[in-house]
Amino acid sequence: MGSLRWGCSGMTIRKKRETRVKKGGVESRALKARGTDQPKAGNPWISHERGMMMKQYDHDPYPPFRFMVKKGEEADDAFEGLLEKGFPGSSMAEDEPPLKDIVCMEDKREPIAEAENETECDDSENEEMPDANAEREDDFDEDHISCYLREVSSYPLLTPEREVELARTIREGQDELVRLVAEHAVEDPVIKDLHEKVEKLLAHEKSFPGVRDKVLKVITRTLEKASRDNPGQSMYRELYRRCQEIMQTIDTAKHQMVKANLRLVLSIAKRYRGRGMSFDDLIQEGNLGLLKAVGRYDHTKGNRFSTYATWWVRQSIIRGIYDKTRTIRLPVHFIELKNLFFKVFHELVKELGREPTPAEIAERADIPPDKVQMVLSLVSQPVSLETPIGEDDQRLADFIEDENVESPVEGCEARELGEITRDLLAGLQPREEKILRLRFGLDGQPGETLEKIGKNFKVSKERIRQIEKKALRKLRHPSRQEMLKAYLE
Known part of the structure; x- marks a missing residue:
């Protein structure tokens, strides 16, 4: 098959691309697209920040979306497989094969007319381009979010069988560590006290699923301290060594489960954009919830891990928004009360056609009137004291009285009273x-x-x-x- 041209405004394939700047203008070439270092004569390439656009000719109505495939049966098979998969969401399918022979010209989702205006530039304009363009490297720059998304998408998903296997490894490692402490509880008073603490914690396992993580921390910390304080006791060293081996196995299994479910955090974090936290922070809060879910997951309940982890990720993100988006932090229970207040407020506005009174809101929401007044007094956002007032460079702080400073009148009266x-x-x-x-x-x-x-x-x-x-x-x-x-x- 010869070089194939395809026009499709919704198709994007990301590949490395190389730009070269010469004195007379900008010349770009696709790496090994035609087996040569030079672009085809009469077909100049124009470099852009996130893609490569071709100069339009009269006989080619879709040059910005053109890509070429080298000759060969291998490339034919790869291309046909690519067409069968399609491009869901204007991007390649998740399990796409690497197509090393395909070089894509990716647009920035801008109108074609705007792309044509950018590409139609003469040599004089190219000569006036700033030196910064000449210093650009082969790979275009991407922000850290794009890099993170690309890395996360490279992690393979877990099959149900592999997921159960990892969860079983974590649970068996936890049980093995508890059993190790129980076996040596009779031999040493320190281990005996540790065993009693572990038993008390495990008694609350049904009510608090996260107690197993607490048990692991207590065992590891106690054995580490015992081996450090008693270097002559070989039993402590052996127990601590065995504890480290078990913890390494548990951490490895947890790490694999976390990596395979990072995409779940991204999909949930997107829903909470625009609520006062950056997308970076939303991802971080969601990842913390994912780590908690891994330590609490019980595969014997019959649920997939993603189903179980979704609730922990959502809770962690919501708590992060509540705790870190306000200048003055409010308790979570108060924010929930505030949300209930405004929900009832808007319902009554639609029903009554006017703003409801605090008593009406308290009756509908079934909450005490004093709590309604508390919500009304605390829902306002804080205002900076540096807020400018008027046109005379005055600040809000200039109009607020300092109650701790004695006024001149009070000072004069106090001196006179002292003398009398x-x-x-x-x-x-x-x-x-x-x-x-x-x-x-x-x-x-x-x-x-x-x-x-x-x-x-x-x-x-x-x-x-x-x-x-x-x-x-x-x-x-x-x-x-x-x-x-x-x-x-």
């Missing part, structure tokens, strides 16, 4: 003045009890109370009260 108080106390006997200062903390110290003051003056607390009462009666004289009248109102 000192004058009033100066009219008392020295012992009376001293007792009042200690009793009410007028010198900036906390007030003292009658008993403590009595010990300082070496009298009874009853005598101190009498002196205090006499001094206060003197201060209540009308002539002295007149001085404090302005501050008592």
Whole structure:
């Protein structure tokens, strides 16, 4: 079969492509497409960032979507197989064979007319291209998300039989580690205490599926500490060595299950875009949920792992959105209450044709009215204090009063009151003045009890109370009260 041309706007095949920049302009060539380093004469190639576009000729209405296949029966078979598979979702099928002889011209999903305008450029425009284009490498740059997607798609899926085999390996490894501790519980008190902890944890296995991961951590940490603190005990070293071997087997099986189901995380994470978290973070949160699912999966229940893991991935993503998208974190139960509030709010708006009252929302949602008020007070988003106000470079913080700073008026009043108080106390006997200062903390110290003051003056607390009462009666004289009248109102 000679060189074959095919026009299809929905077809894309990604292959390496090489660009070469010369002084007179840009010239690109497809690697070994025709078994030569030079493009076909009279058919120049124009390089683009994500694909290679051909200059359009009158006799070829679909040049941007052309690809060529080398001669040979092997290429014919590969091409026919490619057509049979089709291109679901404008991309090759998941189990596509590598077609090394196919070189594809991939467009950027732009209109053909726009592509034609880009390709129709003369030599003078090519000479003015920036030097950065000349430094581009053969492979076009892709962001880290594209690289991750490509790597994840390369991991093969697990068959049901292989999935059960890996799950059985994990479960048997966990049981073997518990059995190893039980066998040596009689020989050593440290192992005996460890065995008792393990038994207590496993007693809650039905209620808490993740308790097995907790058991593995407790066993590994305890044996590691025992072997480190007792280097002369060969039993600890042997147990820890055996524990590491079992954990290595378990981790290998978990790793294979995680790799084979990373695509599941991607498909779920796409549904939660636009909720305050970047796609990178959504994938990370979903992967954490996938790791939890691997440790909790029980193949004896009869469910596929993907069915079981979906719920853990979704929960991990939702929790991540709740915990990390707000400037001020709110508890998960409060966010769920807020979602219920707004759901009922919109339902009542449609029914009543107006905004419902808090009492109506509380009645429909069957929640206490005080919780409705709490939701209303906390649903607002925080506002930055640096928000500009007006056109005079003023900020929102400039209009907010600092309650911790004393105002000039209050400071002046406090100084005047202090001077008047000192004058009033100066009219008392020295012992009376001293007792009042200690009793009410007028010198900036906390007030003292009658008993403590009595010990300082070496009298009874009853005598101190009498002196205090006499001094206060003197201060209540009308002539002295007149001085404090302005501050008592």
